[in-house]
Amino acid sequence: MTPTTVSQHLRYLGYGYRTGKPGLGLVETRENPDNRRKKVFALTPKGRGLVSQLELILRRAG
Numbered sequence: 001m002t003p004t005t006v007s008q009h010l011r012y013l014g015y016g017y018r019t020g021k022p023g024l025g026l027v028e029t030r031e032n033p034d035n036r037r038k039k040v041f042a043l044t045p046k047g048r049g050l051v052s053q054l055e056l057i058l059r060r061a062g
Contacts, residue, residue: 010041026050 016023026047032038043051 007039013047014041 010027010029011017012023014023014025014027014029024046025044027041028044030040030042032040
């Protein structure tokens, strides 16, 4: 995937679309302290909760 595509998908998972439509709030974006042009991505509490739910579902299915 191109960096542009990844960035776009992370916006959808994070704060929102360019059109102003809110995103899912699963990922937060921060500036890299060493290089402000680069971004660092991390799961929000909501994102971590979703991961926990998915892990539970997968454990029960397997």
